[in-house]
Amino acid sequence: MLEYAIKGDKKYYGWIAVLLGLIGVGFGFYLWQLKFGLGITGLSRDVSWGFYIAQLTYMVGVAAGGVMVVMPYYLHDYKAFGRITILGEFLAIASLIVCMLSVVVDLGQPMRLFNVIIHFSPHSMLFYDMIVLNGYLFLNLVIGWNVLQAERNGTHYPKWVTPLIYLSIPFAISIHTVTAFLYCGLPGRHFWLTAILAPRFLASAFAAGPALLVLLSLIIRKVSNFDPGREQIQTLAKIITYALIANLFFFGCEIFVAFYSNIPGHMDHIKYLFVGMHGHGVLVPWMWTSMALMVLALILLIPPITRHNESVLAVACVMLFIGAWIDKGLGLISAGFVPNPLHEVNEYMPTFPEVMITIGVYAIGALVLTILYKVTIGVKEEVRA
Amino acid sequence: MEDSRRQFLKVAGTAAVGLSAAPAISAVAASGGHGAQPHVRKGADALTAKQWGLVIDTTKLDHEKIERIVEACHKTHNVPDISAEKVGEKTAVRHEIKWIWETHFHNAFTDQPSKYISEEVEERPFLVLCNHCEEPPCVQACPTEATFKRPDGIVIMDFHRCIGCRFCMAACPYGSRSFNLRDPRPFIKETNLAFPTRTKGVVEKCNFCAERLAVGKPPACVEASEGAIIFGDLEDPHSEIREVLREHHTIRRKASLGTGPAVYYII
Incomplete structure (x- = not known):
């Protein structure tokens, strides 16, 4: 089926060229990082994880969000999603590739990467994260490819795929749960030390992932002869709405516990994010923007009249996607380190090379997604013809 | 087919x-x-214990003494001096490597804030370093066992196994770990050939002078402290350190987290 990926018009090849260009630039900056060390990033002794690990956290969410189309179709027999489950599965694959590359570019000694396997330590959450991320990637590859091939041949997918599909559902939940466990099990980091971190991650995942899927569906409808479907998009919109409500609710719970209990350790990081601390507050405007975007998105998503309008829905999805990205991709990780364990404030902002490397990583994800979606659309168009 | x-x-x-x-x-x-x-055979003079620990008598320390202690430690272990003169102030703060350093009471003991602290204690310099915890969260976090706890209680690192993921730095509640964000070697004034230098991309921290204990020497900080720091086996009720702990009231950093820090402070 891969042949569909090399049959495209000028626009398609132009897009591929743009992505390859970005990958090239990102790789150039990565070579610099390999030579100098992570010192070319904004990371420091105090803020030891930053932009890269935040992208892992965010994109794990997008990957897990794919399960929101898989579950209704395979578990609840919601037939309409049959058209787009493959889009969710392939989105998960591309997102997972972004996740894993984000971890690799974050390593100080990437050539020792396989020490994680050679000297595996089951007490480390990173070990489990490696297992679930790779497992989920593998499952989606096998499932997606087989289901698509069956669709092309006009047959039912092989029976042995069914248990894998069921297995992929808990795996989707687990990738984001284990990723939350990386942070929320650490004794000295009060910002993350909350049992609601994993549920909050899942809620934002089930909002941001499907939001991206809605946007991708609208793009696919524009650039190809395959229409993911109005009903499908509207059902996704409802899922997004509920998930976003849950996400904001969980965040509210967090705020209540921190500020009603009045325990400084719990309030400090939230204060740093939203009002700044000791005169430091680079993230303050970002965080308020994030909150405003998510609340506005919710205001647009709740009334049926705006939600049913696909243009408005698209705007809401963009706002939600960006809002959740700021929240998780910028605020959540670095704020856990500010103030530091000795209550000193050393701020973090990603540097230009760091951003370029990240863009390169995202471009690789986009390239994988483009190819997989091109194949999917090719099959769908062929089957219809 | x-x-x-x-x-x-x-x-x-x-x-x-x-x-x-x-x-x-x-x-x-x-x-x-x-x-x-x-x-691996133990040296004839090797000092051994079940859980090494330190008591820092903060009443006996001043800025000059602390400076000597920090220098002794950092010189012994080839800790680079990435100073503001060489790389600029902002970069120096970010790239800093330190195993033991001076701070204030409110920074060392963030969970014991006193609204009306005595002027003398507020002015007093405090030494902080790795606590060689009984239940070290960094060891739990490490995905390659590059950080591990030895049978004598020392939490130590294998610099050659570390992949530089920095999970241990997130896990440490004491900020005791540093990461080599760049090649540290150009910043070492005099290299001590008896101890390895590090490469970029690995984490490092205090090792309780395991290499000195192995040849019968006390930790460098203890030696330089002129009696202000006492070291010994916390599990041996007859040790000097236990005697000191019996006689003085001591506190530990963030003991409420359950990590079991092995560094005690006399205030």
């Missing part, structure tokens, strides 16, 4: 033969006279 299947079986068969021969090969190799397992 049939062909490729046969090909696969052939390869698989060859591999199986290879695998079954492996034990025999290793048996032959083992009988080569080198002995089965590498064995």
